[in-house]
Amino acid sequence: MSRSLGSLPPEPAAETVVSQLRAVAQFLRRALPLCQAHTVEFYTRGLWEQLVALSPETVLEALSGAGLLALPHPRAAERDNCKFSNVFCENSQKLVNVQFFALAAKYHSLPSLEVCTPLEQMLEALSGKQHKRCEIKTEKFMNDKKSHEVEMMSKLIDSIANFCGIKQVIDLGSGKGYLSSFLSMQYNLKVYGIDSSNTNTYGANERNRKLKKYWRAYQSRPRANVRGQVLEEPKDRAVQDEMKCRANINEKLLSTNNSLLSQDQMASSDSIPLEITGAFTDSAVLKTSKQTETHLVAQTQSDGNKLSENAFSLLNFLPADAVEAVSSSKYNMELCEEEKEQRKMASIKAKASKSNDSNIYLPLTSYITAETELRDIITDLEDCIMVGLHTCGDLAPNTLRIFTAKPEIKAVCSVGCCYHLLTEEFENQKDCSLGLWGFPMCRYLKEEGWCCGRNARMSACLLPTESLFYRAVLQVIIEECYGVVKSDRHVGKIFSKSSSFVDYVRKSLKKLELDESKLPDSGIMDYYEKYKHRMNELEAFNMLKVVLASCIEVLLLLDRLCYLKEKDNIAWSGLVKLFDPVKSPRCYAVVALKK
16 A cells, blocks of 8 residues: 655755756866876876876875875865865866865765765655564575675665555566565565576576575475575475475476477576567577477476475476577578567567566566667556666666656666766767767756766776786887777786786787787886886876766766656655665665656
């Protein structure tokens, strides 16, 4: 049963959000040359002399742990009429005061801007009095980071769903399905997990394999005792015998299916998500044949009757077509493109229509854009909440666009990541074909023609200083010895695979298809020795970029929040800090509910 919106916590006013966004944008305008500089070009372009009027020792001392702790509270600095105008030189645009620089960055961080809603306040307002429940221990099949993220985000999603009186969840960018599975099992929600990657098939199979292992412990319990129990390994001998019997049955199921599908050369799996691309042109997925289903039922019926009446099968909790046949590519080639598309869409609708249970998780693979028609993928679409845990690039802003455009979607909870993959409207003026861009979204930044640039959005990627140093010196070698300034090829992650600087350079030259025989080892080491004493410059420069990274993220998040504030059909919108930033740095969720 949905409740009154009046019980929600106070939301930041649209005027306040725009004002804070404007302040962050004005500060970053001055700092953009630092943000947009590429450390690969650090020595070849003389970036330290060009952008910083301080010694690297001064910068490193100010940005050390002790230096940052010594900074006054940003509000106190504002009362002292510190307007941060003396952070950069007016004429040269160089950084001249690193203390004020760090203070300005702290002032423009989300905690200081006071536009976030505390998670505890949000949960209390949505759920009223919190009822204690026994949680499924996710550490059994997730790492610590993912377990923390899934548990915290699930609490908020469940509270929103209860508040709005809805049971359906659409998880965009669902990946291996950890969040989707947990929402389904722990909170009895009907979840559709949609991911665009073909590797989702492998991830979903792995997830099902792990869940299968722990769900078997549940199978020996009465159905009424399943929810709220801690997943434990069965210790009773009778339970172990029963589980062994079940394992044999599952093996027979898979073995039988494999033999029936051998003519198509297709191996069966525990659960194969439906594969479909944005243009619906990849290999099609067909429904399991009637013959296969009949054979499987006949094969297992007698064995199934031997199970305890109080026990229940894992298959009750997996999609009805957890063992599904996929057509061979040879057969698909005989179909015209129109027939392929019709079969794919029919398969999607059939798969979606099978899942009528309230606590089902159904993984689908589809490329989602702002124009995606959800009913083409989910035939039983109803009032729902759309969520996304660390959705990459444009998927996070497109999640918000879909939310505002589709009347069935009553709420949204989106945590974005991979900002470097965002498309920007004003980054490349020659490319105007996209139409809907990842940034900016709100009117103010669009009118300003705001552009961060990929290097600025990459600022949060803190790499080891030695790795950055190797790459920067390699760039000097490439330009001076080979005359190559720009290249379509990338060095990639060679540093971790290299035993020394010489080894790093030789492996890089091979990957760039440059003649490594031109350089003896001694020549390579001469470059290393020439720049070794300047490594602290690169370290200090990278620290400046890292300090600005939080401000870049604030700009992107406030842009999305302002976009929601501009919509008439939104009843409540805000930013909620979901995760411990030490465990999960991308810790802020954009949350909104419709009127």
